[in-house]
Amino acid sequence: MGFDLALELVDLLSKNKVVAGLSISVPVPHAKNYQQNFLERNISIKTAKQYLLKKFNIVSSRADNILDDLGISANERISWLKWSKRKALTIKGLLANNNIISFDYYGISADSIDWINDIIQHELNKEKCFIGFNNLQYMEEQEPYDNFERIVVAYNGKI
Template sequence: MTFLLRSVGFRRGTCWVPPFELRPGWLVRVYLPNFSQRSNEPLGRDLAQQIALVLIFLAKPDRLLPYARPYQNRRRDYWPWPPTVARYLRKQHQASPEQVRRIAQELELNERQPMRELGLPQRLALDMKGLWLRYEAVQFDFYGLQADSVAWLEQVLAAELARGKAAIGFDNLQLLPPQEPLLYTERVVVTEPGGGHWAFERDASSPPPS
């Protein structure tokens, strides 16, 4: 079995991230608490980005594990003309005309559509697909997405997983579903020691250190 990343588990701040393995064609979905039960400090996306930095370090030097971020409208990007879907993919991800056409069709977007007209899920999906052109796996988070947008993004993920790509997605622990909507998903639940909730679906035999 080929592994893109294998983590034996690690601490980040007051939280323990259980062991997991990232394989081609799989999504590792990491569920994170919103607040620390010890200090009541916010966690969520901040913790996701901290964990992502550790995973980027673990993936080196053999592989890179970039973090996908939705395009942000910036004033300087509008000179001399507003960025479009095609221009963004060519400039940001060095996509060929054929790749631009394929990605736009898969996301049901017009290549000439201005980026400022796209919603958050479309902008996130564009960055993810652009990164998948060059990398085997990407990291991203579901924060800020409504339920219908999450379902749409999961369909985008399913298509890429079927091509053998992989992803690590960070999500809200409060939204933990009874079962994962995507078949090839490894679920990892992160909480604080003493928080009363430890779970690791693939292997529950590795408890967090005391």
């Protein structure tokens, strides 16, 4: 199941896939992993601020606030950022114009999960909403965050 199931659910939530009997009134954008092609990585180099401005149509001052919150330099190349910082940048970029998003933990190292969760917890306190997908590889016995509700999906008894 894992990531394939997460992608299926993302398609449903974002209204990219229609299923009879399921009604999603507002599409939920997904914070997918930032990917760049050879041209973007080597020729038309994109900085963290350019990414926020162009991809999410955020005003410059808001982009600066997001970068400050994440401890990322405005001129830092996207290709040089750690995977978790790219994910956090995408999450915060989407939240600038949305109250609910979906995201996944796939590709984020165990030592970065707490940092991402702290960002999410902070945004939850601002009344934002998240739907997160994880393969439960690093799952604690007890959910450590007050505003998180864990829903475990199993198939034939397998998680």
